[in-house]
Amino acid sequence: MISRIDQGELKRRVALAAVDAVVPSLGTGAIVGVGTGSTTNHFIDALAKLKDRFEAAVSSSIASAERLAAHGVRVIDLNDAETIAVYVDGADEVEPGGALIKGGGGAHTREKIVAAAAERFICIVDESKEVDTLGVFGVPVEVVPMARRSVAGRLRALGGEVRERAGFVTDNGNAVLDLHGLTVADPDALEAQVNNLAGVVENGIFAANRPDLVLVGTPEGVRELVP
Numbered sequence: 096m097i098s099r100i101d102q103g104e105l106k107r108r109v110a111l112a113a114v115d116a117v118v119p120s121l122g123t124g125a126i127v128g129v130g131t132g133s134t135t136n137h138f139i140d141a142l143a144k145l146k147d148r149f150e151a152a153v154s155s156s157i158a159s160a161e162r163l164a165a166h167g168v169r170v171i172d173l174n175d176a177e178t179i180a181v182y183v184d185g186a187d188e189v190e191p192g193g194a195l196i197k198g199g200g201g202a203h204t205r206e207k208i209v210a211a212a213a214e215r216f217i218c219i220v221d222e223s224k225e226v227d228t229l230g231v232f233g234v235p236v237e238v239v240p241m242a243r244r245s246v247a248g249r250l251r252a253l254g255g256e257v258r259e260r261a262g263f264v265t266d267n268g269n270a271v272l273d274l275h276g277l278t279v280a281d282p283d284a285l286e287a288q289v290n291n292l293a294g295v296v297e298n299g300i301f302a303a304n305r306p307d308l309v310l311v312g313t314p315e316g317v318r319e320l321v322p
Contacts (some may be wrong), residue, residue: 109312110137130184193322200298242294265300
C-alpha cells in the first residue's frame, strides 16, 4: 500500500517527467492544454517555470485556469486557440490498453473536449491508478439537471449502482451521477452506450480518444505506456 507521502512524491515525479515530454512541443506560438487534479497540479507548478517558452495554456477547469494564472501563465479559451500542441492530464484509472476513467473532480467533459482538440495527449498517473480492468473507481456521468432522474434509471438498468454527487455542480452547471459496480470489459462500447442516453452530456470513460502516452510514477522510476 502506498503511503500518502509516497504517493504525493510519485505524483510530483511523474509530473516532472511530463514536463520533459512536453518540452519538444514548446516554442513560439505553442498552446499547451492542461487538465485537472492533484497530479496535474504538480505539472502546472513545474510547467510554469517554462512559461516564456510557449504562448499560452488552455485549461479544462476553472481551478486549473486559476492555478496557471497565479503562476503568471497566460490562459486562453479553447475557441481562441488555433491548435493545441499537447494536452497533459491525470486519470482515476488506467488499464493496459490505455483506456481511462476520469472525472473524480467532475471536469471530465471539458477534459475530453480539450484532449480531443490536442495534437498529442499525455496522461500522468501514479501506479495506484493502474488496473487490469476499468470500473473499480466508478464511471462519472455528467447530466443535464432536468434529466437526472431519468438518466439514473437507465444507468441502473445497465446493472450498476448509481450515486448522485449531492450539492455538486460542474463548471458547465450540470449534475454528476457516479455509476458503480460495473466491470468495464469493453470501455469503447460502454462509453458510447452511456453517451447515447438522452440527457447525458459526457461520461468519464476515455476510450474512443485514448492518450498517446501514459506516464506512470513508480518507486523505481517513471514507466512509459504507449497504448
